[in-house]
Amino acid sequence: MKAVRVVGYHTKLQLTTIAEPAVRGPLDVVVRIGGAGVCRTDLHILEGQWKEKSGVALPYTIGHENAGWVHAVGDAVTNVAVGDKVILHPLITCGLCRACRSGDDVHCQNSEFPGIDVDGGYAEYLRTTARSVVRIDDSLEPADVAALADAGLTAYHAAAKVARTTVPGEVCVIIGAGGLGHIGIQVLKAISGVTVVVVDRNPAAIALAVDIGADHGIVADGTHVDQVLDLTGGHGAEAVLDFVGEGGATREGIAMLRRAGNYFVVGYGENIDIPTIDVISTEINFIGNLVGSYNDLNELMTLAAQGKVTLHTTKYPLEDFQQALDDLDAGRVRGRAILVP
Numbered sequence: 001m002k003a004v005r006v007v008g009y010h011t012k013l014q015l016t017t018i019a020e021p022a023v024r025g026p027l028d029v030v031v032r033i034g035g036a037g038v039c040r041t042d043l044h045i046l047e048g049q050w051k052e053k054s055g056v057a058l059p060y061t062i063g064h065e066n067a068g069w070v071h072a073v074g075d076a077v078t079n080v081a082v083g084d085k086v087i088l089h090p091l092i093t094c095g096l097c098r099a100c101r102s103g104d105d106v107h108c109q110n111s112e113f114p115g116i117d118v119d120g121g122y123a124e125y126l127r128t129t130a131r132s133v134v135r136i137d138d139s140l141e142p143a144d145v146a147a148l149a150d151a152g153l154t155a156y157h158a159a160a161k162v163a164r165t166t167v168p169g170e171v172c173v174i175i176g177a178g179g180l181g182h183i184g185i186q187v188l189k190a191i192s193g194v195t196v197v198v199v200d201r202n203p204a205a206i207a208l209a210v211d212i213g214a215d216h217g218i219v220a221d222g223t224h225v226d227q228v229l230d231l232t233g234g235h236g237a238e239a240v241l242d243f244v245g246e247g248g249a250t251r252e253g254i255a256m257l258r259r260a261g262n263y264f265v266v267g268y269g270e271n272i273d274i275p276t277i278d279v280i281s282t283e284i285n286f287i288g289n290l291v292g293s294y295n296d297l298n299e300l301m302t303l304a305a306q307g308k309v310t311l312h313t314t315k316y317p318l319e320d321f322q323q324a325l326d327d328l329d330a331g332r333v334r335g336r337a338i339l340v341p
């Protein structure tokens, strides 16, 4: 089969022919890839940023945002059958450790991560397991939803925490109206009663955010913290959902947060700098967010099937992987780039 592989760091990916993955264990599922999302993490992998962390042996097949059709199943697989349309939870998890038994797939102690430390989805077929496949509604196409497997799942995981920790009428500020921010807005409007206030430097991104349901869009022009305080009677928002996490976003976000509010960190890069006396005297909380669980992905796919969460995509044939990566790197992709084998 055709596969796009990492052959070295600081080197271009290579399209080669390798053997199709086969079912090895009773719970294995081989998926025919219908769409593989092209992610900024893929660029970071090629820069060598994941080299030590993943310890992956080269060459290997990249691509961690995958959806397609079930092609073959092991003897013990009962939840999907050959031909089913599925989206793949990004991790292959053991099901036996404490985290797995709590439904907390992301913290599995014995996980593999296709596209990061084992073969991924820039290929015609990928091997995963029964625990990682979510059947999707007939109305959805794998290439349209593939990027929900990672980018969408991360936004859902954090936004669903906001929904669980707020009541209708409270305010959530979303910092950053990019790809994840757009999913976050749609999720909050679908499953919570919060007033959604979106802050971004880019006026076009703000216009789109309001278009897809944000209650207020504020262009970050230096007056944005004051504008949020004005909107909230001077108190600030009960929740801040930060998809940026760098360039001073956290300092501004903390200034927009109400006493006893929750600060959800998704985007990252800078240090959070706040005197501890301010943390105790206001009882604010900082909450980290890492991808999402199998159940999160299942819930997100329900919203997708209901038409409540949609993702704009630009599709490329698998052979055009280099174009897709170059377009992503240069900021030319609208929505998410998807490779279609």
Ligand SMILES: [Zn+2]
Residues within 6 Å of the ligand: 039, 040, 041, 064, 065, 150, 151
């Ligand atoms: Zn990704």
Ligand SMILES: [Zn+2]
Residues within 6 Å of the ligand: 093, 094, 095, 096, 097, 098, 099, 100, 101, 107, 108, 109, 110, 111
């Ligand atoms: Zn586990």
